[in-house]
Amino acid sequence: MAEDVVRLFLRLxxxxxxxxLPGQFLELLLPEGKTRAYSLASRPERSHNLELHIRLVPGGLFSDQLLTSIKEGALLRFRGPLGSFFLRQLSLRPILLIAGGTGFAPIKAIIEETIALGNSRPIHLYWGVRSKANLYLNSVIKEWESTQPHLSFTPVLSEPGSEGEWNGATGFVHEAVLQDHADLSAFDVYVAGPPQLIESVKKSFPAQGLDDQRLFFDAFSYAPG
Structure with missing residues (x-):
């Protein structure tokens, strides 16, 4: 995993x-009535073992506890599942999956579900991160690519300079999608990541033909308190 991301497993x-449904999230219930929302990164069949991807935020109420006081076997309470971000199974359209940072978590659950169900709809995954080191679980994606001929992957780095030579896509992840797909009218588009990414997609994708009824999104915000 990346140095600022922890993979947390909850055993029921x-x-x-x-x-x-793959793509939904749950809310961890914290002291003083506070909550933190995290998307489920595992597909429903593994519903006894729930996978979360936690970004470590300096001063974060839960992420600080995760590093200091929460140990293996600790009892955590949550509510869920929540949210309307999930794979629309009845559609036959090709899929564009766009993740920003730990927005990869619900996207991972969606991909694992399509693989398990034998769904062969074309999938193009775009994952925007700062640097190559932030492509945590890149080995999982490489395995998908090697076994799923209908799946392709484009990583997009916003700050590639510190990683030495990088021949892949750079800049903002939504702009990489627009460069690759001049006409978006045929696609279902799923986006998970920071609010800025969601807003950029909502503003720019319709101009290239995307029907707003075919856009599904889950905005992540990082609360430090």
Missing amino acids: PENEALEY
Whole structure:
């Protein structure tokens, strides 16, 4: 994983399971009535073991606890599943999946679900991060590419300079999508990441033919308190 991202697994009691759709999120219930929302990064079949990707935010209420006081086996409470960001299974359209940072978590769940169901709809995954080191779980994506001929992957680095030579896409991830796809009218588009990414997609993609009814998004905000 990246140095600022932790992969957290929650194990439910053996007699319990969580029914959810890939792409949805849950809210961890913290002291003093506070909550933190995290997308589920695992597909529903593994509903006894829930995977979350936690960005470590300096001064973050939960991420600081994760590093200091929360140990393996600790009891955590949550509510969920929540959210309307999930894969529309009945559509036959090709899919564009766009992730920014830890927005990769719900996108991972969606891809794993399509693979498990044998869905062969063309999928193009774009993942925007600062540097190559932030492409955590890149080995998982490479395995997908090697076994799923209908899936392609474009990583996009916003700050590639510190990584030495980089021949891939650079800049903003939504701009890389627009450069590759002049006509978006045929696609279903799923976007997960910071609010700035969501707003950029909402403003620019319709101009290249995307029907706003085919755009599905989940905005992440990083709360330090």
